[in-house]
Amino acid sequence: RDVGQFYMGHCHGKWICYWPDGSKLTGALYLGHVEGYGTLEWKDGRKFQGLYKSDERFGPGIENYPDGCRDVGLWLRDHLIKLCTEVPGYFSLLDYPAHYRYIADNSPKKSVSVEEDPFLRSYKHLPLDDEDIFPEGVFAYSRNTDHLTLTWSFLEKCDAWCCQGEFASDANLILSGARGAYGPPGPRELASEQLIQKAARGDCDGVYAILRSGLAHPDIADKHGYTALAAAAVHSHNDVINLLLDSGADVNKCSDEGLSALSMCFILFYPEESFKDKIAGRSLHSYKWNEQSESSETVNVAEGTVSERQKRWETIQLLLRRGADPNASWVLPHLLFFAVKAADAEAVKLLLQRGARTDVQLPSKLGGLTPLHIAASIPGKEGVQITQYLLHSALDLNARAEDGNEIYEWPFNDTGQLPSDGVGLQLRNEAGPPQAYFSSYSGPVPEEGGRSALHIACERQDNREHARDVIRLLLMHQANPNTLWSGHSPLSLAIASGNDLAVTELLKHGADPNLPLSGAVRSALCAAVSTAYEQERTAAQRIALVDKLLEAGADILAPVTLGEGQRKAVGTAVDYAYYKYYQDKRIAYTPYHVLSASEQEVFQTRRSLLEHITAKLRERVILKEKEWDQEALRRSKKLGIHVSKKQGESHHEEEVRLPFFKYCYQCGRSVGVQLSPCVRCHEVFTCSEACRRKSWNERHRQECSGLLGLIFVEANENVCAKLSRSFGTSRSL
Template identity: 60%
Template structure:
């Protein structure tokens, strides 16, 4: 038998029944399973011509048969070539039960409908081989049993022995059908229905009009299931234990399908040959099937494949790190061991992190930015890293997750041990800022341990890791005490409170610190920040109190950082430096900020008229700073001592 015919038979075995069941009357399907060379399965050249000429246009339904509204008669019909039919007739058509015999010795015994073999029946060959099962409009449809002359029995869908026999005789296991589907891909499509896919955040940002590939997959799945619908025409298949007969039959084939998948891979099926609708590896990963992923990778499945650009250009690793549960950890490890790129980027560089989507109502303008320059460079250390920005890396996706923290930590650990870069940007975020935004402290600790820079400058108005920690957008992920602990952990890891943060509002910009950023975000909430306290509801008062307490805490930490930084400088060298700069009329390195609230932009700063050492921004801050700490600091200094800004006493008021 020719190799093309064996391939045709292979597809018939794997795909039997997936064709559209809306066949025209009298059309005979050409994909029957030949089991012996030269045998003519359904050779009806003489019969079909005669029957089509004699066919009457009588509207008959199977309900008519089941309700016995058609009177059947028995009879015999013969043809000049020696073929004959003996059985029941209705309206001069073969209708009911009968036997059709061909001159070559083949015969069919079973149900007929409008001159077609339709329903339950048995087909016999001259060598005593036979098929018993269901027929639909003169071709085999659904499930049945094939019995060879030596007594071997096979079911006609997913026969491992038949597939082996075909492959042994030259069938091409990687040959694709006209639809571009290989035998392996068709088995995978049938084995993994859409319902088996696990929800994952890697694909949650897709727009509704960008799921055409999934629609194609759904249509293939539906066509693959269409064969079972014809069985519902047979009363015995209509319902089994309360479930549709088609559903029960499909459930019974799950094990057979997986056995066939393993057989095809063992016989050399290439998992990379077909990408319609998806590469087969994507099915196993999306279904969180660890065993299948391991088998496909062992068979040479590539891991550098991508989904279409309209679906984000995701790779298997992007989806694997987003799979919840222990399965996601195991699949991630398997793919990483396949020498895949841990920093591969998806094609979603224009997407926005969901919590950062712009609010529907315009934000209130609460701070006036006047191009303030921020702290002098002597007060902070600039980061030497220049982050690369683009689509999401697997590390970004893993850090977005908000499910089991331990599983996410394990996935992140695997990525980092395989040299994933923790200092890349997507949508303005680094993996560290995403871990902070998602509320996963275990992941944050893991990132810091593997070199994540807490002072990495972030774009899209994110600022820095500390800014993410004080951002009101992500505050619901942690309690107030946990947010304070988070800030302390970041500072211990090297986060700089004096790192310059650029704020923008329309065309105006200003450079401040994390404290300015926190106030900037605080004032953007019109409901909480600009409503009298007595008018707030109890839950809103809790939010207000928590935000004010956090602002006070970071203000205290900023003040401590400034004092420690100034104490590090040698007083004698600083005095000489100031003397030199005064002679050269140069600006002194001095950070001007409110000594109480910590703000440096959008406020009016006033020097203390007693010591000229500190600034305050309002009467409330001046009184509070005096009562809490500055009373002791200011009065403790000699009256005759010059302040550190004595040379700038004429500039008492500074407007910023």
Template identity: 60%
Template structure:
């Protein structure tokens, strides 16, 4: 095993990387001819196991030079690449490619500054005018819980060892003993745990130890940028060798650098043209190759987001076809899809629900006086804009947008549920939206199902049905069990005469009454449909008894045999208000088919709907009884004797009088009501 420094080597650098292409300086920095083995490269620096490993300098025949760190023959770490024409790049590398903060300087003094991905800027240090920020929407900003939304790079688990800590096998299970005696090609051999540990120890052996530091917050939750910041964190001990302050670039500060270079200018133009919907301009910038389709400003506002929030669907398709990431998030944790949802669902579109009764004071069914003065033309424009935004949402979902990608709550599913938009809820669930998400603890930890079940109207029922098929835990509890909801105010509305209540309290009283009437109507409708599936005679008898069916005992040889008749489990609830708990339910004294909880509900249900139902049930019941009696009389006439005809006529007359009294009694009750 050879370990040394200061040696001169002509070993080739891996093809495809920037160091291998540095000799050919084309019109774009870092691009040129691919250099093959033994093409005249020269290296002076540190070695490990016959690999360029550590600090060193690489020279190429055309005068290009790289000074910095290498890892097993690849450019990795901070370094400076200089071209013969005066251009220079200083920044962070990974596997021969730019990956992280960097500065490219030009002979005229211009500089391209930002985060780099290969030969393109991926994030600027400047702000694009008109960028989308959640701070402009305070109704949605209150959902952010700063204490729970921050993600940090762990300091306790040193990322230097992260790669090989995940390898679940030992070296002896991979290579035969002495394999490095005849092959040291690390591009093709598996890098084992012990080998990587030795490489890291040698690579970082001379780096200074840092004092105790605070956890590093993750600036952007997009997976690519998370990996980039992890790479920056891994090499944080080597930042002293970088001529510029890395933290300035990471924080988006550019005041200390020269005028913007060609890549910065093209990147800013791409975002601005996308926001204007300039399809030809966006196409020209992308064709020029100076701007990455995923470029973002210092806030993480991408060209795709700029096109999406302005509903330029043709530009959205162009950027996605060019390689833009549909799920890339801003520094606030918003994707292009979530920005469109915030615009599509303003707070005014949310329906009131009792699940959030202590967090919001919605005004249901309220129409302001100014709304009557809005012209028809403005309504048409608003509807057209809303339709275009909905088409953009559908396009993003169709092109692979993940409803679960945004990091900032609320989850997109909450927007559609709170707005009672059943079509959007169905679409999100079909696209993989999670139904087990929650609001922050400060908002009660509610799930979409909690809110959907409390949304009034038919849409709330549809949304609840969709969520019941998707929610993994139907019994999930919110985090508001020990909270107080101001019972004094509720008791005032419930126990105060209507004319004494204020206008807002009267509106709340009417809304509650409408909601309860709607729920009761739906309950009554579903119960009637369900009871029609049962045996009507058994159901009628079970309701009339109102208790368990008495048992029937039959005697058998050697003892008695007990036989129980099972009573139908009918629904027992107030036919008018729907209540079934903490109330005394009384059956209708005529038909015994419905129950009411009070005299008020009994009279109201009789006047509104039950009068006709009750009379119809009685007529049906008496008609069936008369038919059975007639059948029995016919049988007696056929088989009876002559002397019995008088008795039969007498019974028939009695039956007729009994029937007349019954009908009269029914009419008497009707008059009393």
């Protein structure tokens, strides 16, 4: 006869239940079901002590045998599913430090609370509020807890009536893997250990015999969560894998480290030496490890024969074909990362076909990169192919890495600071060109942040055709070419890396050549004339690049802020070019005959570029000034010069009518220099005697003569008009 407690018509509390076969259960019942700690004794002397849930063994437990042996571990129904012992040769991520770095410091949780449930639906809120469930007094009509929703208040009352667990100390020992105090192992423990070991050896017949005996569950794992399936997978025993899966093994079961059998195979298949990304993953190589794995498996994979790698690849294919989830591992980032970093296009395609997520990121300590970031940096045709695969399923092409504070220093440092031995310009807070001369930027404020995949592709310096192809794919899928990272846009990075093919592609797909940059390089045109990136092009190529940007709409007169300490001034791209030129004291100030042959070549390259952009600036200013009334413009220039001479006096002059732009007519500089007008025509300015002479000899002699003749004719006409008004229209001169 059963003996125990009742609550609201249910067996609830401490109970002793007797079965027809002579067995006896002593333990806790919860609303009619065995729940919590219980002891089941059989007539033959066997006894089980452990935890139950809904009448089934669930959790830590010990089965005692008359001969003193014990099966100890975690139970699921009538089977052990996790041992308290360690199987020799188990797989641990700690043996692979190159991959261990990919674990985030804050590993994701294995369980989700109701409040954190991302799939929380409205019906799930019902049990949270008693008033939303049943009308008052419903239990007078039915107490069927198998069908009625149990409210929080009802469950709290049940918990208050239920007895407390009496198995806490043993449960804690079992959960911690402490097996030594429980005597020799029983038949289920021995069979379970043998199952894992035989699976690791590839003994298919032995595995089959143990499974048929029913003494070991196909999902059995050692104290580290290392399953028989994982043991077979890491040793590429495909026949054993099929046998275990056919017997009910869970292909996605993870170890205590959060690794599935598939993820273990990927770690072995892709050693760090196989990773080919350089730019995207450069921060990864800054992590130094004092120990290297001595695993023979790692050495074999690194040196391994084609047959070994082929066998492991066949195992990976088998697991995926049998339902392995590429997203199952909950401690590593994504298996897709390893395939992408190794430039394995076939594996990437297979993973994507099996549902691999593309929106995952590496841990923050490794820059928060996505698979698309890494694919954009892979050299060769494989990088193009992998990028194309990812773009078909990528959720956010413009996802930003977590490296917004990183400074672009590769291949050359361009911090914008004046070197200690350099010679600066005499900046005096000049205001720069008048607003009427340049086209003001009216686009949206560029978004600043970490690198996008497009930034990384434009930063590449390997095969430029392949980099161009990746950039084209990204742009065709609507990647944004007008975002900033470390003060650079994709266009300025392509200029810095020397990839003119990428520059053409970016301009074709909407990259703004006038996008204001936030770093030391103020615009794409400034990047093109900067000495920091001149090593990537010849003089002719640099000139062609400037012309390409100007043809695409780059404004050579757009204001550029220069700074040396507390001194600042607003000039143009020409001023920026001279600013960078004079920072190299050796080239700028050493007599030409003293320079070495290579230095003379650099000098000539820089001077030819400066002369070219100055000519473009001069053309732009002249073209703009032709739109205005020439007489008003000349009067404005003369009046501006006259007013500047009268600044310290009280003499009042008419205000300048047109905001003319003062710059050196020869070198193009407008800030950091003293500008003097031509003493003959007062129409142009030069910054030095050398510029005045050169300008006169090259172009201004003819221009000045023409201007003087025009001025003389206009002056005579004005005199004649005045005399006509004075003496009457009937008298002629």
